[in-house]
Amino acid sequence: METTWEDRLRAAGLRVTRPRLSVLGVLAEHPHVDADTIATAARAVHPSISPQAVYGVLKALVGGGLARRIEPAGAPALYELRVGDNHHHLVCRECGVVADVDCAVGAAPCLTPSEAAGFVVDEAEVVFWGLCADCQVERRKHVLGSVESTEGVEA
Amino acid sequence: METTWEDRLRAAGLRVTRPRLSVLGVLAEHPHVDADTIATAARAVHPSISPQAVYGVLKALVGGGLARRIEPAGAPALYELRVGDNHHHLVCRECGVVADVDCAVGAAPCLTPSEAAGFVVDEAEVVFWGLCADCQVERRKHVLGSVESTEGVEA
DNA sequence: GCGTTGTCTTGAATGAGTCAAATGACGACG
């Protein structure tokens, strides 16, 4: 990686501050994290950072195009640094783990609805729901142990 | 419509109660509504219904497969009665209006990620973000009236 | 170094949604 975070912050018209560098550092290590986890991790390198500062920093980063906010249903918002490449996400129904999926098309909107009902679409957000590798193993163990089929997933 | 709501409730193993019929009635008239709006509208036919009862009813309906819950980013959850036909949604960035889009494929998951990273995918949730017809007109008016380009939508 | 302006801290508030105990209604069974 050539361009530093400082450069990118400045390029986005944002000031370079310790809280922002801390948050960027955390995001660089953990691809998909929620605000609370970021606050905890950032406190390791900058102890006096407050939860609200994290929210402020994240809003600034998202506004400046340095970060992206994703909100999987039923979970707190997650933040990631991969922006500009219109990619999608795999979410585990069990543990909530998120993985990136490259978009075949590349440019947004990668999909076009058959009938747009007068809408002008600029982005197609795709979320793949399923079970991650770990949770599949876990699930299989339980099925073997006892009959627990409270699922009934239909089409 | 042949089968009544009573039949469907019973078929799902749920009791037939006035709050449930009220909520179903509201959902039948309004395709995409949040819990609070449902509570207000349902109160018109059943004044003593409480907000918590609405949550309980909705959870029962979703659990019984009679309703579906969708959670657009940055907005309270919406509920709809169209279930079973894997369709998707158009959401307006400005006013939050939601429209249905039929899925070309029909069966879930209608899409398959290129590399599933060990996930077993059972559903692909697609949300098309854009501007509805009304908000396009509104936006155009503002652009003509004054220079307000606080947007910067990229890619 | 100095001032301006944007950013962080501190503290409190909002709003969606949930949990728990007690009353009440549905519907099966007699």
Place this chain on the structure above:
DNA sequence: CGTCGTCATTTGACTCATTCAAGACAACGC
């Protein structure tokens, strides 16, 4: 048709993520 067990609703308090507001502070241009 009446009784009873079970599920549903009511009432009330509570959690959690996120936001708002006012003052202290630090970054950047000069």
